[in-house]
Amino acid sequence: MIIPARNEACNLAACLRALVAQNYPRHRLTVVVVDDNSLDETLAIATSFAARSPLIRPVSNPPLRNGWVGKPQACWTGVQFAPADAEWLCFIDADVRAEPSLLTRAVRNAEDQGLDLLSLAPRQELVSFPERLLIPCGFYLLAFSQDLASLQGPGTPGVTVSGQFMLVRKSAYAAVNGHAAVRDAICEDTALAHLIKQGGGRVLLADGRTALTARMYRGWADLWSGLSKNLVEMLGGSTAAVITAGAVVLASLTSVLLPVLLAARCADGITSSCLAAVPAAAGTAALVGLHVAGAVYLRIPFWYGLLFPLGYSIGAWLAIESVRRHRRGRIVWKGRTYP
Numbered sequence: 001m002i003i004p005a006r007n008e009a010c011n012l013a014a015c016l017r018a019l020v021a022q023n024y025p026r027h028r029l030t031v032v033v034v035d036d037n038s039l040d041e042t043l044a045i046a047t048s049f050a051a052r053s054p055l056i057r058p059v060s061n062p063p064l065r066n067g068w069v070g071k072p073q074a075c076w077t078g079v080q081f082a083p084a085d086a087e088w089l090c091f092i093d094a095d096v097r098a099e100p101s102l103l104t105r106a107v108r109n110a111e112d113q114g115l116d117l118l119s120l121a122p123r124q125e126l127v128s129f130p131e132r133l134l135i136p137c138g139f140y141l142l143a144f145s146q147d148l149a150s151l152q153g154p155g156t157p158g159v160t161v162s163g164q165f166m167l168v169r170k171s172a173y174a175a176v177n178g179h180a181a182v183r184d185a186i187c188e189d190t191a192l193a194h195l196i197k198q199g200g201g202r203v204l205l206a207d208g209r210t211a212l213t214a215r216m217y218r219g220w221a222d223l224w225s226g227l228s229k230n231l232v233e234m235l236g237g238s239t240a241a242v243i244t245a246g247a248v249v250l251a252s253l254t255s256v257l258l259p260v261l262l263a264a265r266c267a268d269g270i271t272s273s274c275l276a277a278v279p280a281a282a283g284t285a286a287l288v289g290l291h292v293a294g295a296v297y298l299r300i301p302f303w304y305g306l307l308f309p310l311g312y313s314i315g316a317w318l319a320i321e322s323v324r325r326h327r328r329g330r331i332v333w334k335g336r337t338y339p
Helices: 012-020 042-052 071-081 102-112 128-143 171-177 178-182 190-196 219-234 237-266 270-298 301-328
Strands: 002-005 031-035 056-060 088-092 097-098 118-119 164-167 203-207 212-214 331-333 337-339
Touching: 002 012, 002 071, 012 031, 012 042, 012 097, 012 237, 031 042, 031 071, 042 056, 056 237, 071 088, 071 178, 071 190, 088 171, 102 118, 102 164, 118 190, 128 219, 128 270, 128 301, 164 171, 164 190, 171 190, 178 190, 190 203, 219 237, 219 301, 219 331, 237 270, 237 301, 270 301, 301 331
Parallel strands: 002 031, 002 088, 031 056, 118 203
Antiparallel strands: 088 164, 097 212, 118 164, 331 337
């Protein structure tokens, strides 16, 4: 297992405790923690765990080389320290908490299905107000804009993965030159999956909520920086991001304002408005019910589902900010600036 870690002191200890507790055969498990020039206690935490467990191997990522983004270089560095006879490489983020059976189940499923890359989507822990407001809206947007069955089909060029957990067959990784081939990619997980699929490999994103949990962002600043970094790629490019942002805001606000407007006109005695108010109210009720159900599913208070117009409006602002940053030619992430 390879953990690229930059300034992850708040996450790393919990992640390593879970990985040390894996029920995967000990003689086949090595956890390489790559400290990516952290400015906090990340390396010290990894070193402390290594002193207590032979499974943990802390290494330092060299200074960032020209043309490389931090995470691809850290992952590539970690691969160099993986056991030479390893059949699988597992890339896992430091903010992930694994159940003891995670790796055993993932490897078994990948082998049973003949996969070359298995990515698992964790159950997301949403703690702060902005996380609970924005991330569920993002999940809905992706769910409605992607047909996973067709996107992940073997005869299609598309892929979708979660970089928080990626189990990759080592031979497939080596065949595409691994993270060295996507050294300049901000969304290196998707870029690597594309290469593997284009090379004839089988790639699958699966539901991993029973095996791992994660907390991607902590508060406004972290969320704003993280989402504006890659929202353009997630939405299919700058033009698509702008169109999606406008359409989502229009639809969410209309779902609230239209029934109110029609009800007011109905109260004034306009019969056509009374008739139109019925399907409009039914549509709004369906949207509210959908988002309340999503809030319950994500284990947050149900009333966050009532705030979806606000969530989509702020999300649209984020999408525009992501477009602006990309067109300015500068992405800032974890204290680094990338072209």
